[in-house]
Amino acid sequence: PATSTQTATPSTEASAPAASKVQDIKDGINLATDLSKLPEAAAKRTDTFIAGLTEPGGVFNPFFYHNGYDGNVSAAIFESLVDVDATGKPVPKLAEKWDVSPDQLTYTFHLRPNLKFSDGSPLTAEDVAFTLTVLHDKTYDGETDIFVASIKGGREYKEGKANTIEGIKVIDPQTIQITTEKVNAKSLVLLGGQVLSKAYYGKEYKPGDLEYLRTLHGKPLGAGPYKFEAYIPGQEVRYLANEHYYAGKPQVEHFIYKTTEGDALQFIQTGEMDYNSFTVNSDNIEQLQQLGYVNINLYTSSAYSYIKFNHSKPFFKDKRVRQAFIYGLDRQKILDLTYQGYAQVANVPISPVSWAYTEDVNPYAYNPEKAKQLLDEAGWKPGADGIREKDGQKLIVHYYTTKGKLGEVLIPIAKENYKELGIQFEAEMMDYNAVLARTEKGDHDLASFSTTMLIDPDDGVEAFSTKKGKSGFTGTNGYSNAKVDELLEAGLSTLDIEKRKAIYKDLYKELSDDPPYIFLGYRKILSAHNGKIKGLEPNPFTGISTSLPGIKIE
Amino acid sequence: MNALVEIQNLSTYFKSEQGVVKAVDALDLRVHEGETVCIVGESGCGKSAAAMSLMGLIPEAVGSIVSGEIWFAGRDLRKVSKEEMRKLRGNELAMIFQEPMSSLNPVLTIGEQIMEPIMEHQGVSKKAAQARAVELIELVGIPRAKEIAKSYPHELSGGMLQRIMIAIAISCNPRLLIADEPTTALDVTIQAQILDLLLKIKEESQTAILFITHDLGVVAEMADHVVVMYAGKVVEVSPVVELFEEPKHPYTQGLLRSKPVLNQRKAKLYSIPGQVPNPTTLGESCYFLDRCDQCLDICRVKQPPLRDGGDGRKVACWLYEEEITRGK
Amino acid sequence: MTSYFLKRVFYMALTLFGASILIFFLYALTPGDFVDTSPKLTAERKLELKAMYGLDKPVVERYFIWMKNALQGDFGYSLQYQQPVMSLLNDYIWNSFLLAITSTFFTWLIAISIGVLSAARQHSWFDALVTIGVFAAMSLPVFFVGLLFIKMFAVDAKLFPAGGMMTIGSKETGLAYAWDVVQHMFLPVTVLTLLSVGTLTRYFRTNMLEVIQQDFVRTARAKGLKEKVVLHKHALRNALLPAITLLGFELPALFGGAIITEKIFNWPGVGQLYMQAFSVRDYPLLMGFTMFLAILTVIGNLSADLLYRVADPRVRLK
Amino acid sequence: MENNLLEVHRLKKYYPITGGLLGRTIGHVKAVDDVSFSIQKGETFGLVGESGSGKSTTGRTILRLLEKTEGEVRFQGIDVHALNRQELRALRPRMQYIFQDPYSSLNPRVRIGEALGEALLDHGLLPQAEVRERVLEVMALCGLATYHVDRYPHEFSGGQRQRIGIARAIMMNPDFIVADEPVSALDVSIQAQIINLFAELQEQRKLTYLFISHDLSVVEHLCTRIGVMYLGSLLELAPRDELFLEPLHPYTKALLSSVPLPIPKKKRERIVLQGDMPSPANPPTGCKFHTRCPYVKDICRQEVPAFREVSTDRFVACHLV
């Protein structure tokens, strides 16, 4: 499931922290305290669930959108074979079960009986095969990279050397077998993705031409809990409950994604909307609590934020310098001031919500003395003006970030912290895309980013591979560590979660010692919904889409 | 016969950087219904300012009426409400301004500008006003009236604009028509026509006319009474025939002497020597003192009052003080 | 004048051609591109996609391809929205237009009335208050005013909807729909008007102050016209002349979208679309929209010039 | 005529009449229609005629304040309308214009002193230190006082403004002045002063005037030769005395008979012109004056009378002479 939740695109969130007097609020769902305050508009609504969503764009196809919010829209319409649970582990959906061959190369998915698309047409293995085939088409320009799974014959198909993909075999309408050429822990979720109807999307399909699909992006058809009703650009997406849904027709007949920008608390206040997510800070939490009639959901995101070193810069070749940069930065303070306690310092490239998370690494607690010592050891000695220098070069670093709360807090603190170490810290703010472009070129010394939702632990570390990580957003501008490379390979070459856990633990230790990034933090995600809505449990990996089929309005 | 307009002791001052300019200084003036009073006088002596005061159009930012009463048909115009004054203006009181080019709105057509007061005061329809406007343009002797009505001020010659101003002023048959040098840009044939027109109006509707002009020929032709002004003050008032026959005030005498007359060419024209005194620094003496060739001792220390000579003539000059007193 | 008009149209085409080059290169040179925005792609896949979108070609070549298509009326597909640029713009532009035209109307109406009044009573209390109000409004950021209005009028007083263009999920049509939209327009229009009325008021006030002293205003008064007519017809007509130029600028603004206000009120306008397109460097959409505005700008300026000639008889034709 | 300062040859100036929204030209006002005359150095040429007959337009076109439609204007042999901007600017100080409407010809934001002195400075005719002195001197000549120098145009009376216009023209010590109704707003005393000044200047500097006026007594006093205009054309051109003693053209006769005399109640026998005033956009065929001529003949309606020399230096355009 390639769902991205609302934080996928860098939000220009920025809000001042409040003098914190928020009452206890715990992770998970904090139930509404006083439903009687519910605004009339919300109380009257019994068969419609309205959720806020920032800017869907109209490409409602899980494999073709370029805008994360379209992913959210599609997630309600399209159902996948395999989904992940709240810790990122795979769970069955349209596929009743799946078998993996002992060599971990062949996957056999067994579909549930009598599956139907929302128009009543049957959903069979042929549809799954069609979906995977489309992803291999040479004109496919979506963001799903099916080649990660290395399906046998995939390349040949793409290059036009074969008419079908050898590795995809429809055994019977309910069974499909997929043979891959390389073990990859991420293949299962990738192969078991959402299913497109061959009858609907494949009517005009000819290899090498997907143009015709464009006209269907606005009229999606899937097997998800809801079926598409209407899209009003810039305003809302309307759904109807799908009576053919495999788990039964959802109880709430209507579902609407309303386009909202920023913290659209006003709609919750007027009762026009049932669910929305918010920038996490004590002001917002306090306001939500005061409303009384909303359930407040707070959970840790599966993403992490970090400051990226430019490893091609000579001074970062020495890992002691990098360590000093971590020790010397008061990350706790930065997070506290930015998120007011709703974030935690990161030391490993995976969120605490994942099964792969560990705390067994160097915590790099703020320690300027240690940092100074490391710099001294590395040969950077304070110059006349207090700035450290080595071989006539001054330790001046340029840092790029986007405009936003984090930058506004981080820059002054980092400036102060690093000045104490004898490092001159020069910051610049620019738009997200420009930061990307500049770091890609390697103009930066430091630059901060946040990852997207990470499902597999490999997603959080693949950038550190010498092979893949040369450049780019996911890259490190030249980080290279043989042991890391080895562990990365190992982490993907088994599907056994326990084995992988151990491998990642080793990997995280190594990354801690030879840091590719300054890991900053994991922040919380805040959302709230009308207390009348039961069964809505937003999760760090899939947002609200997983719990959509089960919600009820009391 | 009661005067239609009676101005008493009117003073209008302008503020300038150099000091207060006493443009009109204790002016007295009367105009009867159906009578034409001509004001002549030195350029800059306050004729226009007096007319403007009468209309209540002295711009607040630069000047104001500091004293005096202006009686018009039994009302003191300085005391009537703004709204009442507005209803009088253009209707019962109309004025032809001296500089027609800048006095017309550059972005409105001639026709529109003539129609406005007609529609405002006579409550006629737009169509009727339009017809009346064309009629008026023709009346003041401008050809192709229909086209002219559609053209803009900058497309007309100076004389045409002046006649447009006249047309506007007479459009509502005012009781008092103030004409500030209305024929300066007109050739004599048209001037004669316009003067005839004014005389006709005057006769037909008993309009009183306050006529400001420098053209003594026009004065001779138009005036019943003549008022001679000098430096903000009235120096002589007289029925027109007597004035031309026997001007009393030395200034009036000078004026009449200066006029070039057709077929009586001289090598050099007479002109009153000297200059008008600085209106910001006027003293107690007679204002004409420096330019007068008959000046007396008393002229240096005291201003002559405007005395009624009994014969319908008034003059402000010490030369006649004796005579006047003797006459009594 | 006809030849003048033809000449102007020719220059207009030339201007647009120049503008298109400049604009295309500006976008092309802006750091970052569409493919790079997607965080999940591998370097290899990015190269593939860039080739697919033609982003790997030299800028000059890309420009000519774009130009060739544009001349045939084809502005291409939006990369992000996968829809023809024109139909996409069509989805949003009219919403922005609706908001803009309404608020522009009120802005001009109010600015003219206030401008005229405060000029007529220069140095009065009214004038002073208006002046202070104008500058106070100028010193307040849009989002403050917007949020405050939502809080006061929508959340607390429940007088108007908090945002959007229609009631969520509403299936009204016809008049009922129109009424719904009008209600939703109220707050954003008020905010937009409030924020732009100040500037315009100042313009009108100065122009009026200039005109009011002219002799022809005196003539108008001498005609006994009502003060209202004197001010609004004689003085204002002349004071409006310079504003015609401003009206020319207004045209592209009508379709350009008010980014911040639309965002605060969740108005489905083109401003947000443009920002979004810009943040992911959706070139076809950006080019299409910008050229559309460019055309409007040039048309706006041309019509202002023509209008000016009509409105001011003194300006000679050449 | 070798010492002609100015030669006007078949000068035409048409103003387009525009109509419709697109402002298409739908006709022309023939403000000046085929006018020829010449002015000798040191002469005062009077131009009289009906209001709207194109006197100001003639004056302006001569000085190239308006572009001509056709014809030729030669000033000291130089074709004025063929000069480029630079050459024209260099020629400007030598030919001046006194505007009919003094108020609108003054910049409301420039003080009189500056308005009078600026051209001297701009052409480098006088050093800055001497400019003010010269300004005051000329102002005095025109009957303006020293304290007027720092005032703005709106602070003057109509007559005072007119004198400013005169002062501005004289200031440059030009060779040639087009004076468009220069004394119409002046009281007779000042008028006499100005007329004397004009004469004096002419004597001293051989100054040449084109004097446009409605006041025939002033014209008679000042001008050596006089042209009579009607509807864009010259009808008669004659030396002063001949014109006043023995006008040839019926229009001239009517004009002279209309001059008001400064003697009250003594009306003179006026020739009143009858008939409709023709429009310069659509002038009558034949003799332009025929619609109003008391002596009109058939030929007048059909044929345009030639502007011919009837005796030395006397020209007239009339079939009857």
Added chain:
Amino acid sequence: MASTVSEIAEVTRPEQVALRSSLWHEAFLRLKKKRLAMVGLVFLLVMAAVCFIGPFFSPYASGKINTAMINKPPSFSHWLGTDSLGRDILTRLMQAGRISLTVGIASMVLSVSIGALLGALAGFYRGWVDQVIMRVADVLMTIPGLPLLFIMGAVLSEWKIPTDYRIYIVMVMLSLIGWPGLARMVRSQMLTLRESEFMQAAEVLGLRDRRKLFFHLLPNLTPLLIVVATLNVGGAILSESVLSYFGLGVVPPTPTWGNMMDAANTLIDFQKRPWLWVPPGIAIFATVISINLLGDGLRDALDPKQKR
């Protein structure tokens, strides 16, 4: 009447430069009589003085972050309270004023002079000058601001121009491309003015174009220019904070009035923590109002028909 007309020597003397210096001096003298205008001027000067000198007397000038003092309301130690990072608002306000005032006033002067000049030239000369200037203006007006700002940001960043200087460079560049609006307005008024009778008079006198432009035409546009100028100052101060989004404005922790306002951008801040946004808001307001008072005074002072 004795009149002697002095003969002017026909030799050309060296040209005297006399462009309006006296006008401004005079305007200033008249301005001195306008009480409100002087209040505005004095206020501006005082504000500038406070902003430039004030921080030297502040104990919080280092801008150190103080986690113990976050979002505190005004008190004795912090007269205007503290911000979300515990910094003293008064000190930041003064430091911000240095940049905001400079940016506001400098960019106003620059953009108004460029716009007025080009517009005047176009309207005055008409013909090809007009065509060239106006077509360039058209092109500039069609250029979208965003990409331009981004490219500028990138270039400045690549040249490693220190961030705190960039804002000035950017303001200069924005003025260089932001002139078309004013230029068009000036031009259109110019078209009317140049046809006026007094310009014919100037033509008769054979005045130089320079004099016609600067002495006769532009002074008649002062009211427009003054309005544009006063509106520009406020606009520039506020738009500075928008620029930082494009990597062009100042970078935190450097304060400006614009970004101080921006930092308090939620309704909660608006309602509960007015000390965050009221001081910069008032600073901007006061600046704009003072400049306006000054402008109004200047307009009156330069307007011969206004005398009070």
